[in-house]
Amino acid sequence: MAEAICDALLEASSAAACPLTEQVLADRFGVSRTPVREILSRLEDDGIIERRQRKGIQLRRPSPKELVELYDLRALLEGYAARHVALRATPDDIEHLAACAECFTRCRKDGDDPGCEEANIQFHHKLVALAGNDLLRKIMDRFNIIRRAFRITHGLPADARDRDTPYPHEDLVEMIRQGNADACEAFMQAHILRAKDILLQKVLGFRLALDDGRQAFSSRSQAKSPNRQREKDTSR
Numbered sequence: 001m002a003e004a005i006c007d008a009l010l011e012a013s014s015a016a017a018c019p020l021t022e023q024v025l026a027d028r029f030g031v032s033r034t035p036v037r038e039i040l041s042r043l044e045d046d047g048i049i050e051r052r053q054r055k056g057i058q059l060r061r062p063s064p065k066e067l068v069e070l071y072d073l074r075a076l077l078e079g080y081a082a083r084h085v086a087l088r089a090t091p092d093d094i095e096h097l098a099a100c101a102e103c104f105t106r107c108r109k110d111g112d113d114p115g116c117e118e119a120n121i122q123f124h125h126k127l128v129a130l131a132g133n134d135l136l137r138k139i140m141d142r143f144n145i146i147r148r149a150f151r152i153t154h155g156l157p158a159d160a161r162d163r164d165t166p167y168p169h170e171d172l173v174e175m176i177r178q179g180n181a182d183a184c185e186a187f188m189q190a191h192i193l194r195a196k197d198i199l200l201q202k203v204l205g206f207r208l209a210l211d212d213g214r215q216a217f218s219s220r221s222q223a224k225s226p227n228r229q230r231e232k233d234t235s236r
Helices: 002-014 022-029 033-045 064-088 091-109 113-130 134-153 169-177 181-204 214-224 228-234
Strands: 049-052 056-059
Touching: 002 022, 002 033, 002 056, 022 033, 033 049, 056 134, 064 113, 064 134, 064 169, 064 181, 091 113, 091 169, 113 134, 169 181
Parallel strands: none
Antiparallel strands: 049 056
C-alpha cells in the first residue's frame, strides 16, 4: 500500500489537486487510519513527504544538492545492475528489456513526452529487477519516488533533452546481449550522469554544454574488452 499512497501523492501534486489527508487516503484504500499513519510516518522519515498544518500531506521539495547526491549514487547502483544483468540475463529476459527500449523509441518518435517518461521508468525498473537483488530494487524504488517528486515540486516538464541521448537503451540491450559486463556498467553510469546534468540545467534555468561522452566511453569500454564467460569462470 505504501507504493499506492506514494502514487496518489504524486498524482495529486502533479494535478495541483487539494492536499491529501490521512482520512482521505484511508477512505480511498478502504482501510483504517492506523496503517495509513504508519506508512506516512515512514515516508516522512525518508524525507519524501511533509505534513503542514491546514495544508495536509504534500511531497517534500528536494534540494538541488539532494538531486546531485541521488543521481551520483543512482549511477553507481544502476551501473551495478547493468553489469549483473549482462552476466545473468536469459534470452527471454533480454527480449523483455528490448521491448521496453523499443517502446521508449516509439514514444520519442511520436513526440509523446508522458509516454517517454513512463517507458523510461519501465525500462529502468526492468533492468533493476533482472539484476536479481531485492535490496537494490527497494533502494531504487525509493530513488524513483524522490526523482519524480523533484520533477513535480520544481515544475520541470519533459522536453527534447529527455528524449534525445547519446546513450540509448537499445545500445545497452545489445551490450547485455553480448555479455559485455564492463561496458554495460560504464554505459549505464554515463547514461544516468547525463540525465543528472540535464535536470540541473532545468533547475538552474539555463543551458550548460553537454558533452555526449561517447568517445571517452568507447575508449574505456574498448580498453576493458570484457567477456561474459571470462568473468563467470573467474568468479567460480
